[in-house]
Amino acid sequence: MNRKESERLYEKAWDLIPGGVNSPVRAFMSVGDTPFYVKRGKGAYLYDVDGNEYLDYVASWGAIILGHADDGLNQEVAAALEDGTSFGACHPLEVEMAEIITGAFSSIEKVRLVSSGTEATMSAIRLARGFTGKSGIIKFRGCYHGHADSLLVKAGSGLATFGTPDSAGILIDLARHTYVADFNHLDSVRSIIRDHNNDIACIIIEPIMGNMGVILPEKAFIEGIQEMCRDREILLICDEVITGFRVTYGGAQHLYNLNPDLTCLGKIIGGGFPIGAFGGKREIMERLAPLGDVYQAGTLSGNPIAVRAGLYVLKYLKEAAPYRLLRERVEFLRGGILEAASRASIPFVINSITAMFTGFFSPDEVNDYETAAHSNRVLYEQFFKAMLEEGIFFAPSPFEAAFITLSHGENELAKTIEACEKVFRKIKV
Ligand SMILES: *Cc1c(COP(=O)(O)O)cnc(C)c1O
Secondary structure: OOOHHHHHHHHHHHHHOHHHOOOHHHHOHHHOOOOOOEEEEEEOEEEEOOOOEEEEOOHHHHOOOOOEOOHHHHHHHHHHHHOOOOOOOOOHHHHHHHHHHHHHOOOOOEEEEEOOHHHHHHHHHHHHHHHHOOOEEEEEOOOOOOOOOOOOEEEOOOOOOEEEEOOOOOOHHHHOOEEEEOOOOHHHHHHHHHHOOOOEEEEEEOOOEOEOEOEOOOHHHHHHHHHHHHHHOOEEEEEOOOOOOOOOOOHHHHHOOOOOOEEEEEHHHHOOOOOEEEEEOHHHHOOEOOOOOEOOOOOOOOOHHHHHHHHHHHHHHHHHOOHHHHHHHHHHHHHHHHHHHHHOOOOOEEEEEOOEEEEEOOOOOOOOHHHHHOOOHHHHHHHHHHHHHOOEEOOOOOOOOEEOOOOOOHHHHHHHHHHHHHHHHHOOO
8 A cells, every 4th residue: 555645644644743643643653653644534434635535434533423525514614614713702513513422322411512522521520520529530440531631631550549640741640549449349448438538529430331342341340430429519510521422312321321410422423523522410510601600712712613504414313313333333344354364274353332432452341440441452463454445444552432423334344354364364462
């Protein structure tokens, strides 16, 4: 595959942009490669500046669900442009968006729009602290909630349950208010709550983990979390930035019967434009300025283009209810890829749910951080590169979800399974 023009651009970008990229995971560094440059996308495919075609399983990290450059969505955006790109004033579509979101999520009574998932989680945490008057937050190892200071925190060493910064520039004094627990291990949450009894403002969780690869919650775990929150006056924040309108209409909380105090949304709800949202119980949300004492704001919040694009997508998802189809397609892929791996004697497992999945090079089930972290990265690197040669783009890191869109039809699935068949035979265990 010729990638000359991409290589030229990357070299130039390397000089001008830190690491050549505007978000670290785009760098292909963790798979020992360099990125291709996308000229355009259509349906399930990306086309790079050298004329190569890639079947896309990154789908803008889950933001795309209809497929790239959807005709209906494009018409909608073109019409929106005619009316202006930003007002910094109220407009009717933001009311409609709030109505759609509160209609889809029974736990959300009021919602506020922001411009990214990071802003949504950052604001939800501030609100939880403001509302409860407590400082501590609990997050889970391997969950990603954007790059706000309180959330870019990893587990402290040894027996310490409080966190340490996961990035230079984050204050230790702040990071120590973030406690890091283990997903699917209720005891780890219990012991943090026991040791820091009255100081936990909230637990923030991806109810279905997408950022360590897909890891499903055990029922007892997720129900236990909900119960602990209720008993202790700890707010439960579901980060559904990925899962929100992907796993079903109404998100993971609908599937697992959760009733969080706050929910964060992003990605899909902007139809590929920058957006985020957080919402929840009325009495909590009413603590936000201008009503209350928790400040939060944004020049481009509720941007009319992003909202109009998002509305188009959400209305489509509501009316067409394509979730069964998306689930069947992922199941079909899962079956075919697992068979191919087994024929090549490759240790491989796949975790999946509607419209998202992750294959781990692992002989054992993957159901928590440890088991995911122990999957084989060297094999993934071989897989990633060989699949890219076959014209199939998976995430350039082993710990990510693969996403399908409504444009991933039978041809695309068959093509993927066929490529896996070929690539698994080439991989050297
Ligand atoms: C992507 C993501 C975020 C951050 O959203 P951005 O729009 O990238 O800031 C937060 N939480 C989860 C679960 C995500 O996957």
